[in-house]
Amino acid sequence: MPPNCCPAPSPHDPPRRPPPHARRHPHGRRRARDRARAPAPPPAAPGQPTAVGANPLEGDEILLALWDDGSVTALNGHVDLGTGLQTALAQIVAEELDLTLACVSMALGDTARAPNQGATIASASIQIHAQPMRRAAAQAHAWLLARGAEWLGVPVENVETRLGVVRLRTEHHTHVPYGQLLAGQRTILRLDPDAPLKDPAHYRIVGTRQPRVDIPQKLSGETVFVHDMRVPGMLHGRVVRPPYAGADHGDYIGNTLESVDERSIAHIPGIRAVVVIRDFVGVVAEREEHAEAAARALVIRWKPWPGMPDMGNVENAVRTNPATQRLLVDEGDVDAALAGGRGMARTYLWPYQMHASIGPSCALAHWQPEGDVPLKIWAGTQNPHVLRADLAKLMALQDVQVDVIRMEAAGCYGRNGADDVAADAALLSRAVGAPVRVQLTRAQEHAWEPKGAAQLMQARGGLTPEGAIAAYDFETSYPSNGAPTLALLLTRTVEPVAQAFEMGDRTARWPYEAEHLRVKVNDMPPIVRASWLRGVSALPSSFAHESFIDELAAEAGQDPVQFRLKHLRDPRAAELVQATAQKAGWRPRTGPQENTDGGLGEGGDILFGQGFAYARYVHSKWPGFGAAWSAWVADVEVNRKTGEVHVRRVVVGHDAGMLINPAGVEHQVHGNVIQTTSRALKEQVSFAPHGAPEQQAAKTALAGVRPAGTVQNMDWGSYPILNFREVPVIEVLHMPRPGEAPLGAGESSSVPGTAAIANAIFDATGVRFRAPPFTPEVVQAGLEAAGTGGSLPPPLAGHGDHGGMAVPPQRPPQDAATPKGGRIQPHGRAAKACGPPPVRWPWA
Numbered sequence: 001m002p003p004n005c006c007p008a009p010s011p012h013d014p015p016r017r018p019p020p021h022a023r024r025h026p027h028g029r030r031r032a033r034d035r036a037r038a039p040a041p042p043p044a045a046p047g048q049p050t051a052v053g054a055n056p057l058e059g060d061e062i063l064l065a066l067w068d069d070g071s072v073t074a075l076n077g078h079v080d081l082g083t084g085l086q087t088a089l090a091q092i093v094a095e096e097l098d099l100t101l102a103c104v105s106m107a108l109g110d111t112a113r114a115p116n117q118g119a120t121i122a123s124a125s126i127q128i129h130a131q132p133m134r135r136a137a138a139q140a141h142a143w144l145l146a147r148g149a150e151w152l153g154v155p156v157e158n159v160e161t162r163l164g165v166v167r168l169r170t171e172h173h174t175h176v177p178y179g180q181l182l183a184g185q186r187t188i189l190r191l192d193p194d195a196p197l198k199d200p201a202h203y204r205i206v207g208t209r210q211p212r213v214d215i216p217q218k219l220s221g222e223t224v225f226v227h228d229m230r231v232p233g234m235l236h237g238r239v240v241r242p243p244y245a246g247a248d249h250g251d252y253i254g255n256t257l258e259s260v261d262e263r264s265i266a267h268i269p270g271i272r273a274v275v276v277i278r279d280f281v282g283v284v285a286e287r288e289e290h291a292e293a294a295a296r297a298l299v300i301r302w303k304p305w306p307g308m309p310d311m312g313n314v315e316n317a318v319r320t321n322p323a324t325q326r327l328l329v330d331e332g333d334v335d336a337a338l339a340g341g342r343g344m345a346r347t348y349l350w351p352y353q354m355h356a357s358i359g360p361s362c363a364l365a366h367w368q369p370e371g372d373v374p375l376k377i378w379a380g381t382q383n384p385h386v387l388r389a390d391l392a393k394l395m396a397l398q399d400v401q402v403d404v405i406r407m408e409a410a411g412c413y414g415r416n417g418a419d420d421v422a423a424d425a426a427l428l429s430r431a432v433g434a435p436v437r438v439q440l441t442r443a444q445e446h447a448w449e450p451k452g453a454a455q456l457m458q459a460r461g462g463l464t465p466e467g468a469i470a471a472y473d474f475e476t477s478y479p480s481n482g483a484p485t486l487a488l489l490l491t492r493t494v495e496p497v498a499q500a501f502e503m504g505d506r507t508a509r510w511p512y513e514a515e516h517l518r519v520k521v522n523d524m525p526p527i528v529r530a531s532w533l534r535g536v537s538a539l540p541s542s543f544a545h546e547s548f549i550d551e552l553a554a555e556a557g558q559d560p561v562q563f564r565l566k567h568l569r570d571p572r573a574a575e576l577v578q579a580t581a582q583k584a585g586w587r588p589r590t591g592p593q594e595n596t597d598g599g600l601g602e603g604g605d606i607l608f609g610q611g612f613a614y615a616r617y618v619h620s621k622w623p624g625f626g627a628a629w630s631a632w633v634a635d636v637e638v639n640r641k642t643g644e645v646h647v648r649r650v651v652v653g654h655d656a657g658m659l660i661n662p663a664g665v666e667h668q669v670h671g672n673v674i675q676t677t678s679r680a681l682k683e684q685v686s687f688a689p690h691g692a693p694e695q696q697a698a699k700t701a702l703a704g705v706r707p708a709g710t711v712q713n714m715d716w717g718s719y720p721i722l723n724f725r726e727v728p729v730i731e732v733l734h735m736p737r738p739g740e741a742p743l744g745a746g747e748s749s750s751v752p753g754t755a756a757i758a759n760a761i762f763d764a765t766g767v768r769f770r771a772p773p774f775t776p777e778v779v780q781a782g783l784e785a786a787g788t789g790g791s792l793p794p795p796l797a798g799h800g801d802h803g804g805m806a807v808p809p810q811r812p813p814q815d816a817a818t819p820k821g822g823r824i825q826p827h828g829r830a831a832k833a834c835g836p837p838p839v840r841w842p843w844a
Contacts, residue, residue, distance in 0.1 A: 063075055066182055089125075091661060151181060209661065265294040394423055394485070419485050421439070453479045457540060500525045509623075528685075584633035609765070611762070613634075613753070616629045639776075683719065765786075
């Protein structure tokens with residue numbers, strides 16, 4: 001092994017920027033280093049999630065530090081949410097610098113050291129935000145080559161690098177370690193955005209399966225999770241929330257507290273403070289159990305408040321929400337193509353859903369007004385620099401006076417209560433002048449986390465006489481998801497005013513060819529406090545797109561996969577669709593199979609179905625960026641008596657370009673499948689009904705009675721998620737693209753999932769479901785309404801057509817669950833049997 005190839009991770013503390021009035025060099029431990037400085041981040045786009053620019057007082061942002069022992073510290077503003085990002089970024093740096101993976105230490109997200117690259121959202125960490133760091137590593141590599149050639153006294157063309165040394169191409173034993181080239185000097189490089197990158201044909205580390213570098217610490221129980229943080233003199237805090245769970249706008253916010261009776265907790269020992277700032281209420285105690293007891297016992301009176309909108313009918317709530325329409329696509333003449341009642345119209349509804357983090361959010365704050373940095377926060381945020389700006393506003397500080405130290409926390413793939421609890425901890429720490437750890441309760445996390453927004457989608461389309469798509473007209477309505485940090489609202493540091501964002505346009509354009517195409521999005525203010533959740537508006541929109549094209553295929557009497565391929569003009573997408581269907585053993589069909597066999601023998605009450613869906617996740621400001629392509633084939637079982645749906649196997653085709661770490665991408669696909677299956681079958685936020693007048697006026701304080709319109713899922717019993725027994729078998733098909741750019745994989749494989757499951761349920765039952773979740777109650781009601789519940793008649797003699805009497809296709813009414821014919825083809829021919837004869841692929 002060459003002398004400086006770092007057999008163990010570097011011990012260096014990642015560099016931290018100093019406060020602006022103390023301009024010491026940020027790398028305090030080593031004199032020799034090479035730094036690549038980052039450009040300023042782009043400004044925030046109008047209508048998009050909040051972003052904050054770099055503060056000039058902080059000086060240059062550092063992407064890379066090379067040390068005189070041959071190790072490297074690389075810095076990135078995004079955070080690892082269990083996605084394997086830390087490992088993949090280290091692979092990129094090690095590859096460009098020709099080092100082993102053990103030589104590279106990553107520093108992610110911390111505001112005092114990592115560059116400001118915005119929130120960890122939109123599957124953009126590898127695809128977009130890793131590129132400056134990759135260029136910095138390539139630029140540093142070129143500098144090392146030139147420096148090594150000078151040291152060895154030869155032209156730069158005569159040297160190469162290998163595992164941390166610069167060596168002669170013809171005499172490998174003649175070399176100089178990187179650390180020796182750096183010793184005793186300080187070199188600063190301004191990032192060159194055109195620095196040449198390593199040829200992918202020569203990759204040794206990128207593209208190989210690597211174990212995640214964060215797992216060993218977690219297995220050994222080291223302090224990596226914010227919940228485990230302990231510091232000397234730490235106190236414990238709890239908060240008491242107002243009665244309006246789920247609200248983030250309205251004049252009553254911050255104005256509803258009437259009184260707090262501190263005498264009600266006088267019997268509890270160790271109470272340090274009761275903190276009241278308008279509608280913010282918290283307690284601090286010396287022991288955690290005493291803080292919990294005080295939060296439960298504290299007597300608080302709230303004023304009457306107007307109550308929240310009636311959310312008993314989410315579709316109506318979205319329809320009647322004020323909106324501004326944007327026309328995104330207008331090609332051809334949709335109205336003329338669909339005039340005279342031609343075509344079909346469908347409505348799809350997506351529910352409010354939770355991030356549903358297994359661990360309630362937690363944070364630790366330390367207020368030290370006499371120090372260089374008055375406020376330090378340890379938090380599980382996905383958005384460190386915006387959280388820092390929020391905390392600075394809340395505490396009346398400059399942003400450089402706040403240090404957000406990012407810790408691991410419960411996964412959420414969006415925004416849970418992590419930022420809210422960080423602000424809670426800051427207020428409580430300031431009140432007592434000591435470090436305070438705050439953890440939310442399960443009920444608080446469920447009730448107050450910003451929800452994944454509901455979405456209403458309306459689609460119209462039709463077929464030409466030849467069975468091609470004539471037109472597609474798509475309109476989507478998406479309540480906004482800004483969700484200001486809660487303490488800012490409760491203290492009225494910011495005004496609780498509803499704001500409409502432009503976030504409903506992700507994957508709004510469907511991927512299929514149609515001569516006449518129109519896409520509209522209705523931007524609207526929030527109804528319920530919401531923030532981004534995995535897939536954002538792309539997942540619901542793709543649910544509508546892929547359900548609708550399945551309906552068109554059935555209307556045309558064509559196989560759903562073949563029908564898609566006839567209208568896909570993207571050869572890369574078509575290749576993915578074909579490969580996924582073939583791997584899954586797709587059975588061509590022209591209508592629902594209503595199969596009671598499933599390859600296991602007659603199943604009695606169990607119907608078997610197979611569904612297909614395809615999508616590409618397109619994110620960021622319209623027209624956006626395309627992340628990875630993904631296709632699903634879902635095999636489901638439906639109990640026609642109970643309505644229970646079990647997804648037994650999912651085959652996912654996935655094209656993420658060049659894979660930095662194939663193992664990491666597979667982990668991401670598995671996580672997407674499990675979460676999406678849970679969201680499709682189980683997850684839906686429910687709201688307290690509008691009942692008696694006194695409840696609507698929010699005057700009630702009856703135990704167990706939620707104020708009207710507020711979130712009422714307070715535990716896992718009322719908000720179930722997929723359990724281990726229900727996890728499907730998952731098979732992943734990678735599309736190898738070693739010469740292509742890497743694409744975001746954090747969300748893409750979730751986007752087609754719900755449609756694939758819905759299409760599989762249709763294949764099993766002949767009934768369309770257009771509003772997840774597909775709970776047993778929903779499915780049973782749909783089957784009974786369609787007359788397909790209970791026992792099915794025997795197959796038609798001579799046809800082997802499982803599912804009973806053949807009926808001609810008929811256009812279903814516009815509702816959430818409707819029967820669809822199709823077991824007789826358009827010209828009266830009986831549909832093919834759904835058994836397993838040899839498959840002849842129609843596109844072969």
